[in-house]
Amino acid sequence: MTPELVADHGLSPDEYERVRRILERDPTLTELGVFSAMWSEHCGYKNSRRLLRLLPTEAPWVIQGPGENAGVIDVGDGWALAFKIESHNHPSAVEPYQGAATGVGGILRDIFTMGARPVAVLDSLRFGDLDDARVRYLFGGVVSGVGDYGNCVGIPNIGGEVVFDRGYEGNPIVNAMCLGLLRKEELITASATGVGNALMTVGARTGRDGIHGATFASEELSEGSDESSRPQVQVGDPFTEKLLLEASLELIKSGAITGIQDMGAAGITSSASEMAGRAGNGVELEMTSVPTRERGMTPYEILLSESQERMLVVAEKGREGEVKAILAKWELEAVEIGHVTDDGRFRVVENGVLVADIPVLPLTQGCPTYEREGVESEDIVRLRHTDLSEHLIPEGDLTKTFLLLLGSPNIASKRWVYRQYDTTIRTATAVRPGGDAGVIRIRGTTRAVAATTDCNGRFVYLEPRRGAMIAVAEAARNLACVGALPTAITNNLNFGNPLKPHIYYQLREAVLGMAAACEAFETPVTGGNVSLYNETDGRAIYPTPVIGMVGVIEDVSTITRHAFTASGDDIILLGTNTEELGGSEYLYVTADLVAGAPPAVDLDAERSLQGAVLAMTRARVLHSAHDCSDGGLVCTLAECALGDGESPLGVRVKLDDDVRPVGVLFGEAQGRIVVSCDPAHSEEVLRIAALHEVPAQKIGKVTAAAEGFSIALRAASVSASVAAMCDAYFGALPRLMDTPAREI
């Protein structure tokens, strides 16, 4: 075992020593591969585990917290919701279509292995600036990969985000989230109980794809990685996934199995050892029994293959035939490859000859974890303290700036994206993508669940703790806007190389911010995913802790949407306008600048605001509610007016704040929601706001589209035709993406 070989496997000399101590001898190559995968960042959370312990994970409604394939919460009437988010950043950087598709496939499996039927997908995406041909290729490929996979399996997409910023050039972020519903009593976990029970692989065959994927996901991308990572591309097969989904749910219902886990990162190795670990048991696997796609695969390759659409199940002794019959009905294979043992060892044999023999717990839980040094980068401190006052003085026409912003890819309608997704399959989508949060009703009840993903990476970059708080606050606000009570989160920590002190600082601060906000909103963390080393040639992405939040709606008749519905309605602003411009889209678009401090966030005030909006939706006094975020108040009002473009309306607003126009219009002050209501209900809306101690002011009226969009401030005004706004807002992405040239 040479030091080079050890290093190639991503293990430090110390870690290698630890392996030797655990085995009390040198590892074989196969064993080295097994440790390498299990102790990679992806599986072992070396650099993040200690930080993750800081997150709140408990609440009376949490049925399953972190540690299983997905978190599960109680959503009432006997129903439970399983949900989780997962990243596929590195594979998508190499092959956007397959990378994104297999990302969706993986997260679906995490959900249905809990016994839940997947009911919705969300996708949170980030790329470099769209003027770059490679970025357009990545964006186009990722969107069709997300779409084709989910569409084929038949899971509606109900939301997500797309952000374009130089900060993600070369290293896109592709996070997919899935929600699944199950009856509480149907929950099953991934553990290998029952000594003597059979371990069976079900689904697709094992090929050479993705070998070393787990280690690969934990290494920085560099110039050459296009070449070297080619064999690691995995191809998704959504058709097989659909069959596997149906077969798995049927298997779980049959009671013939006691545990089931997706073969995700590190394939058979991680699923078998983790299932054994959870049950305190061991496993023995026979490599020659594993059905392979190619001839001559070695145990090393079989153990580490990340071929998609495979599961490991533990069959009740004597019921293996039943398992096979269920799989056969769905035209899939189930093959016994080993059994559960009582000696706590992960033992692998090939034709009966031992090729790996490792104690399970040190393998699955003995991965060394590190607390690194974290120091904030001086450059970022300087950036945060940039004086932005000159930007508060408008340069040129405010209306022009407004239209420019409305057509910036970050703010423009993402219709081009979600029209490639099936959003209505399963006939449960009450709020489709395009609003603040997606909503799925629960058939046979009056209930629904809502979900959103959020994170403004610029804010986190400029001040990680505050930025992470904002991400959680925005997610909760988005849920409140549709009438859902924020209930729990999953999260995806997308960061750079944690061995660099300023990156570790970002990671720690962001986790602390997330923890504080989750405490404040009583939205515990039930799971998540960590994706580190998101760097290209030494340059890290913006730290991006994507928050996937779910909420519960008790009565679907209180669901509220973001678009104005009727001319003559009053427009009421909840919250307070400020002059904060730090990290805003306005600065990025007009001055090519990412600087300043992110806007202040007051968690108590946020909580009151959410409470107020929820009370309003429950009182059924609102016609619409939309949270203020990217692009500020003026873009929020525009989004409310334009809706999905089918029946846009106009707006006449007059603002009287003692705040400079640029700040009011484009600043991204937190804690604001724009609602509209029948004038007969305005009093009640204002009363509920006062009751919750939320500042509220009537700022104007919804008008007919023909009357245009006008905002008068003390000393300035914005006024545009609805047609010009539609063109900017809906036309932007198609104009950028539907040009034929698509270079690879």
Add this chain to the structure above:
Amino acid sequence: MKAAVVTFPGSNGDFDLREAVQWVGGEAHIVWHRERGGLKNYDAVLLPGGFSYGDYLRAGAIASLSPIMEDVVAFAKAGGPVLGICNGFQTLCEARLLPGALIRNEQLRFEGRDIRVRVERNDTVFTTDYRQAQVLAIPIAHGEGNYEADKATLERLEGDGRVVFRYVDARGEPTEESNPNGAWHNIAGIINEAGNVLGMMPHPERAMEQILGSTDGAALFTSLVSSLVESA
């Protein structure tokens, strides 16, 4: 009225279709494609949307060769009503129960959104509860819905009035902008000569309740149920 929803590996609209029939008071059962011989116990056969066999060769191609399709053909030949939605339409074309083919959308992208179609005929068993020329808002969700046939077939379809649904704009006009996939003559749905086999790309079963965005699909199922109750 008792309907069979025939599902293939990869079908995913079976559940929605069953719910839709039940929503209007009919009875519907999911029939797995390997269950031969049972269709004669049903009053209608419905082929759902989805991606049978992944649509990996051509949409609906492999499903159209599944043995149960012989039963479906026999059911149709005997005059029983057969409805194919989306992948079901594609399968009916591949099985030659309907003429033409559905090729890739002109823009080469999957399209999932609400569109409008005009009811071109309200005298079929599937459309009696619609008004003639009524404009419906219904979701589509497909990548291969671009209806194509040779010139003679198209002329015959139009001449015989066998186009049942056509993509239109808000004013009810079949414009280029209102065509979501490049289909010839904005064709969204056609019927066979005998008038008992309908194929359509839009999803009426997803437009049954206001909370889902539209109720315009419901009349298709009420039409079917009431015409079968009458004929029974």
Add this chain to the structure above:
Amino acid sequence: MSRYHLEIRVKPRPGLLDPQGKAIHGALRSLGWPEVDEVRVGKAIYVDLDAASERDALDKATAMCRKLLANPVTEDFEVALAGARP
């Protein structure tokens, strides 16, 4: 019985719409190849099978095309041998 390796090409019929060909044509022109005059996109299907003879292998492939691989409404096909390995 020998193992035959067949190449089947399925091509959109002349005169019928080929959205993919059209899009690729446009893309090639805008990428700097104005000299491209037409593009059609079909499928290449590689089938390995056991057959008694070349004739037999080709006949089988033709039957497969008629039954499944090509849609006679929109597509033409060609069948060719790519090599036999005993």
Add this chain to the structure above:
Amino acid sequence: MSRYHLEIRVKPRPGLLDPQGKAIHGALRSLGWPEVDEVRVGKAIYVDLDAASERDALDKATAMCRKLLANPVTEDFEVALAGARP
């Protein structure tokens, strides 16, 4: 300048999963061809263009594959002449 007719075949790289091929394989077997051992599906792209010579036509086609027609991460390609018509 002459008009050349090129045939480009784009094929999934060996070792990569080919879900299309797998599904078609399954279908062919159940339709009565158990002797089929493997199916892989690629694209056949037919390009007509003007070029100075055969060499030139082939070079152009190769460049098109590199730039647009084939995905270097997942696909291999072959370029062939199907005939020149002056």
